[in-house]
Amino acid sequence: MTTETKLVRTQGVTAAAGFRAAGIAAGIKASGAPDLALVFNEGPDYAAAGVFTSNQIKAAPVLWSQQVLTTGRLRAVILNSGGANACTGAPGFQDAHATAEGVAAALSDWGTETGAIEVAVCSTGLIGDRLPMDKVLAGVTEIVHELAGGLTGGEDAARAIMTTDTVPKQVALHHSVASGENWVLGGMAKGAGMMAPSLATMLVVLTTDAVASADALNSALRRASTLTFDRLDIDGSCSTNDTVLLLASGASEIQPSQSDLDDAVLRVCEDLCTQLQADAEGVTKRVVITVTGAVSEQEAVVAARAIARDSLVKTALFGSDPNWGRVLAAVGIAPVTLDPQRISVSFNGSPVCIDGAGAPGAREVDLSGEDIAVVVDLAVGDASASVRTTDLSHAYVEENSAYSS
Amino acid sequence: MTTETKLVRTQGVTAAAGFRAAGIAAGIKASGAPDLALVFNEGPDYAAAGVFTSNQIKAAPVLWSQQVLTTGRLRAVILNSGGANACTGAPGFQDAHATAEGVAAALSDWGTETGAIEVAVCSTGLIGDRLPMDKVLAGVTEIVHELAGGLTGGEDAARAIMTTDTVPKQVALHHSVASGENWVLGGMAKGAGMMAPSLATMLVVLTTDAVASADALNSALRRASTLTFDRLDIDGSCSTNDTVLLLASGASEIQPSQSDLDDAVLRVCEDLCTQLQADAEGVTKRVVITVTGAVSEQEAVVAARAIARDSLVKTALFGSDPNWGRVLAAVGIAPVTLDPQRISVSFNGSPVCIDGAGAPGAREVDLSGEDIAVVVDLAVGDASASVRTTDLSHAYVEENSAYSS
Structure with a gap:
């Protein structure tokens, strides 16, 4: 059938x-x-x-x-x-x-x-x-x-x-x-x-x-x-x-x-x-944070969510700034298993961090489009998960400071 | 001596x-x-x-x-x-x-x-x-x-x-x-x-x-x-x-x-x-979040931190908006012991929420000054703690989207 x-x-x-x-x-x-x-x-x-x-x-x-x-x-x-x-x-x-x-x-x-x-x-x-x-x-x-x-x-x-x-x-x-x-x-x-x-x-x-x-x-x-x-x-x-x-x-x-x-x-x-x-308030970028190589799906979600919630990551993305260091700092405070020497990060498919250190050309990755895919490979396991988020923009601040909701 | x-x-x-x-x-x-x-x-x-x-x-x-x-x-x-x-x-x-x-x-x-x-x-x-x-x-x-x-x-x-x-x-x-x-x-x-x-x-x-x-x-x-x-x-x-x-x-x-x-x-x-x-980036308000009546000092810190980190609370304070509902929503996601019917909140000494519901005049509290004291009484214990934070302003977004730091 x-x-x-x-x-x-x-x-x-x-x-x-x-x-x-x-x-x-x-x-x-x-x-x-x-x-x-x-x-x-x-x-x-x-x-x-x-x-x-x-x-x-x-x-x-x-x-x-x-x-x-x-x-x-x-x-x-x-x-x-x-x-x-x-x-x-x-x-x-x-x-x-x-x-x-x-x-x-x-x-x-x-x-x-x-x-x-x-x-x-x-x-x-x-x-x-x-x-x-x-x-x-x-x-x-x-x-x-x-x-x-x-x-x-x-x-x-x-x-x-x-x-x-x-x-x-x-x-x-x-x-x-x-x-x-x-x-x-x-x-x-x-x-x-x-x-x-x-x-x-x-x-x-x-x-x-x-x-x-x-x-x-x-x-x-x-x-x-x-x-x-x-x-x-x-x-x-x-x-x-x-x-x-x-x-x-x-x-x-x-x-x-x-x-x-x-x-x-x-x-x-x-x-x-x-x-x-x-249609989220103030959105200028649609962002998907994917964490791979986590020890469990639960930890992949926790790590992805920690990055998705980080104000410094979100403001950098608003500015189309491939500031991968903020992604590492954000994942580092998540209560998950990781090895600082093994983490790799890519933005829209371009490697920006390999084994915990910067990749060649990392600062030149183009994030000017509306869709940004951040992939963080913890390389300590086989589990993965994605969290959808947005950037943190002036419009978000405006809407939420001016509108009693 | x-x-x-x-x-x-x-x-x-x-x-x-x-x-x-x-x-x-x-x-x-x-x-x-x-x-x-x-x-x-x-x-x-x-x-x-x-x-x-x-x-x-x-x-x-x-x-x-x-x-x-x-x-x-x-x-x-x-x-x-x-x-x-x-x-x-x-x-x-x-x-x-x-x-x-x-x-x-x-x-x-x-x-x-x-x-x-x-x-x-x-x-x-x-x-x-x-x-x-x-x-x-x-x-x-x-x-x-x-x-x-x-x-x-x-x-x-x-x-x-x-x-x-x-x-x-x-x-x-x-x-x-x-x-x-x-x-x-x-x-x-x-x-x-x-x-x-x-x-x-x-x-x-x-x-x-x-x-x-x-x-x-x-x-x-x-x-x-x-x-x-x-x-x-x-x-x-x-x-x-x-x-x-x-x-x-x-x-x-x-x-x-x-x-x-x-x-x-x-x-x-x-x-x-x-x-x-x-001197925090983009600060326009100096905010102290105090949680009293928690079951432990640790839980008081966790609750105060959850409020201090909440983007909706921080943007409301940037707008001098006494939006106490956002404070309740923020503390409600903290992993602490609380009873929704007993929580009271004050802004700069004025009660805005008593036993989980709005206090008379709550929407008229003046938060236009630079210092804001938020006190949340969980009324389930004797412990208290304060967390210092700031508002979430346009200047914060500007500084962190324009400056690769």
């Missing part, structure tokens, strides 16, 4: 059969921009899985959604920008709960019996302020009537969750099986980061019409997150609100193998990661 | 009896600025101690000086700016060794029999290039003839080790004992950081005319470094060359108690730390 796949960036959460979505301006943002999104699963299945921020300070909607996900089942996800509902105490948790109740009531009135326990809540925006609940609850009632499939609903939702994002981020992976059966996995994202990284909250909602159990979804989502969002590190900061959800409607009536499901979730997450990296 | 102390910033390594110093332009820097310094101990004692970078990638002069310090004895310290002699392989180590040999030969010719094993070497500048040894060795011969006591020698030395520093950094602590006996501990510093922090290399040389064993010096220096340089964290980067040396001539013939010695070394290191922080 041959499967052909096609990746499309003009579709997102409504690419898969059984899903509708909407995005509206509910008045949460002072600007009047869209700020409320709803993703609705029409079934017949409601299996779901989620991964959440590893920050010990978790926003109220994260605490709520973690609780909801223990059932392995979701009918809907309500998302708002314009406020994180984080560090808002017990009243903030009640707000998240009330939002889910509001969505459940509106969906029930609309003809789909839904309980609050089937509704995940995601928020993004400034930490520390209560949400304007009158606007949120009015918006929740309104948005149910805007639910649409096809291109429109998904794109409206993707736009309504944007904060400092400059473009909506969507992707859909279509699987055409030779037998004529098709299934789709799509998704949307905002922000730039995950369990460790981030500028602002990263929110991701993935949907599929495949038939899959909550366990199967959970396994695929955890594996993919570890390999993608966990390795996107823009500035080392980690949001209180980061959430990745995966919902399956089963509407295609096709049950892919676990490995096909794993592969699809990984590919969609990888693509969304690329989009998040490209 | 009453001891009076006086802290003076116009004196440095030559404030203590028994020390001479010099600083010259040896041609290592292309600019022609001073780039070579020598600190010479005339005795009668030669006890010494040192602490060095914790970076696994250690520059050749660090490897040399660590070896030298195993003897607990130093006659001289030669320091150069204009090149770090790091990541230069075996030839770089030979250069550091040859420099020490050159100093020993020049001092011996000058009438003071000295071995290379009595000469520590410190370097700062760009990582990865060999030093111009012809200039270094000619400079070493010349500088011995420039050695001077009093104000001049110390200040010349302090100026010759500057890289991106805008001012020389010196301090001397004078102890006047009622009996009429006096002893002095002085020092100089360049750079901004230590075991974890830094922009560029931090080099510190402390001198005292007290009588003290190498063990006593070592104990005082390690304690003081842990409480001061280790808690100065400008940008989380850690140099390959960081070095702090303490030399005792015994010329005062006074042997202070260990606790008096500890106290003096701590006060001088604290003062140099303040000077390093104030």
